[in-house]
Amino acid sequence: xxxxxxxxxxxxxxxxxxxxxxxxxxxxxxxxxxxxxxxxxxxxxxxxxxxxxxxxxxxxxxxxxxxxxxxxxxxxxxxxxxxxxxxxxxxxxxxxxxxxxxxxxxxxxxxxxxxxxxxxxxxxxxxxxxxxxxxxxxxxxxxxxxxxxxxxxxxxxxxxxxxxxxxxxxxxxxxxxxxxxxxxxxxxxxxxxxxxxxxxxxxxxxxxxxxxxxxxxxxxxxxxxxxxxxxxxxxxxxxxxxxxxxxxxxxxxxxxxxxxxxxxxxxxxxxxxxxxxxxxxxxxxxxxxxxxxxxxxxxxxxxxxxxxxxxxxxxxxxxxxxxxxxxxxxxxxxxxxxxxxxxxxxxxxxxxxxxxxxxxxxxxxxxxxxxxxxxxxxxxxxxxxxxxxxxxxxxxxxxxxxxxxxxxxxxxxxxxxxxxxxxxxxxxxxxxxxxxxxxxxxxxxxxxxxxxxxxxxxxxxxxxxxxxxxxxxxxxxxxxxxxxxxxxxxxxxxxxxxxxxxxxxxxx
Numbered sequence: 213x214x215x216x217x218x219x220x221x222x223x224x225x226x227x228x229x230x231x232x233x234x235x236x237x238x239x240x241x242x243x244x245x246x247x248x249x250x251x252x253x254x255x256x257x258x259x260x261x262x263x264x265x266x267x268x269x270x271x272x273x274x275x276x277x278x279x280x281x282x283x284x285x286x287x288x289x290x291x292x293x294x295x296x297x298x299x300x301x302x303x304x305x306x307x308x309x310x311x312x313x314x315x316x317x318x319x320x321x322x323x324x325x326x327x328x329x330x331x332x333x334x335x336x337x338x339x340x341x342x343x344x345x346x347x348x349x350x351x352x353x354x355x356x357x358x359x360x361x362x363x364x365x366x367x368x369x370x371x372x373x374x375x376x377x378x379x380x381x382x383x384x385x386x387x388x389x390x391x392x393x394x395x396x397x398x399x400x401x402x403x404x405x406x407x408x409x410x411x412x413x414x415x416x417x418x419x420x421x422x423x424x425x426x427x428x429x430x431x432x433x434x435x436x437x438x439x440x441x442x443x444x445x446x447x448x449x450x451x452x453x454x455x456x457x458x459x460x461x462x463x464x465x466x467x468x469x470x471x472x473x474x475x476x477x478x479x480x481x482x483x484x485x486x487x488x489x490x491x492x493x494x495x496x497x498x499x500x501x502x503x504x505x506x507x508x509x510x511x512x513x514x515x516x517x518x519x520x521x522x523x524x525x526x527x528x529x530x531x532x533x534x535x536x537x538x539x540x541x542x543x544x545x546x547x548x549x550x551x552x553x554x555x556x557x558x559x560x561x562x563x564x565x566x567x568x569x570x571x572x573x574x575x576x577x578x579x580x581x582x583x584x585x586x587x588x589x590x591x592x593x594x595x596x597x598x599x600x601x602x603x604x605x606x607x608x609x610x611x612x613x614x615x616x617x618x619x620x621x622x623x624x625x626x627x628x629x630x631x632x633x634x635x636x637x638x639x640x641x642x643x644x645x646x647x648x649x650x651x652x653x654x655x656x657x658x659x660x661x662x663x664x665x666x667x668x669x670x671x672x673x674x675x676x677x678x679x680x681x682x683x684x685x686x687x688x689x690x691x692x693x694x695x696x697x698x699x700x701x702x703x704x705x706x707x708x709x710x711x712x713x714x715x716x717x718x719x720x
Contacts, residue, residue: 214663216660217273217659218655218662219289220290220291221262221265223292223473226269227269227652228266228655229652230659235679237652238277239279241272241273254316255310255314255564256308256310257308257309259373267438271438271439274438281441281444282441285445286426286444287658288658289371289374289448290449290452291372291451291452292452293388294344294391295312296367297367299368300365305373307353307357310352310353312344313475313515314349317343317351318573320349320351321342325340325341327410336396336405337394338485339390339397339495339496345392345393346367346369368382368384368418369384369388371388371451372418378431379430383419383448384418388449388450388454390494391451391496392417394410394412397497421448423447423450423661424501429445452473452654453505456624457469458500458675459650459653459657460680467618467622470607470623471625472514472633473513475511475514476599476627478508479507482495482503482506491571493508493614499657506610508568508607508609508610509567510567510603511562512566513603514599514626514627517599540626544633547596550592554591555590556698557581558581558597559595560575560577560705561598563577570706570710597640599627601640604699620643622646623651625651639694639695643688644687649682649683650680660675
């Protein structure tokens, strides 16, 4: 029996997963690390925390699994996209990473759009310059911390920093590089003319590979740190959404994934690059070689419920600590007492600005429709419903404007563990919501990519067909009618509040 290892460098923690050649999960382990928000709408993390989190998760996994490290055939990496890691000449990290959720770089986005031209930017990279992407973050550092930027010799994405620590190799792969705003998504290579026009050094960016390709091998020092064997092949892997899509079997048309992690993503496979001319949805290279995907991102999906948990759920946290239950399960249990639609209570999940479809880094979270009857259960359920409404915004663009065929959605991420949240999505989307036998997402997808790199399977679709199966299908229920009435109200709130968001951002 051969085994493969998948490691996901997430926003809240690192996840390591050991998978056998039939797709069975043998063992898994997680190690959390902090997120820093030094100012409103700013988000940073320490790359060393990612590395130590991965080391801890891998060691925990190896101690739990009854598998010899020498039996692992290959490993794959996944991770949060868009974060900027800068290394100096001695390969030392220069500053905390500005990560995907950070919204400080609107001025740099405007400069990129002016410098490159809006039409040319979308033509060359298939996407506009957005605050979530890497290039504006690089330029923010150049504009605001010139001494730091002058020392920079390498730029790496989060999972690729972990790759460097594992192998000593500087490398990325096409799905993650697609989110930098420096990548020719059609040609699956760096957009060198864009890099030149932004006056960024070409040597700053690493070589790129297809996701199942071996990009390096575990070094002696990394083997000592992690317990992995020296020389273990490390494949390109994927950005968290592309790797998660592989883990969900989104490798053919008609099936989408709806992922609720810290952020939320609706993800659709495409055989060729498909473009939203307005740039509301992003078009990236898929982790499947020669294929692409379209996705719409809700910045504050699971983050919304985490925000509530951390600030207003002391009772659930206490019960969870004393019983071993999950605080999120307790919150979902309370939310299930509230009626669908929460008597008109609506949540706009804009805690970190918003990407799809409004592309507004200044947007803020809103709880709308509070009355004297509003109780805690309604607030929790309204948060879950608001995230589903936001994901539907992206789904509507795919179905109605981009003509992407969709007949099934697969639930993924931490939100997929909640039966209530899965049913809310089925009702809000008006379509079947299915659940797979494994809900690991990116780490599982990274392991499947490693199985292709190790030669266990000849292609990513073959690996998915052999390992993935659906275990639950939820059809829309009677609550769908409630959501159909309230969704237009939800859609109407942002246009009314847009100028107020801008004024609040100016004032604070």
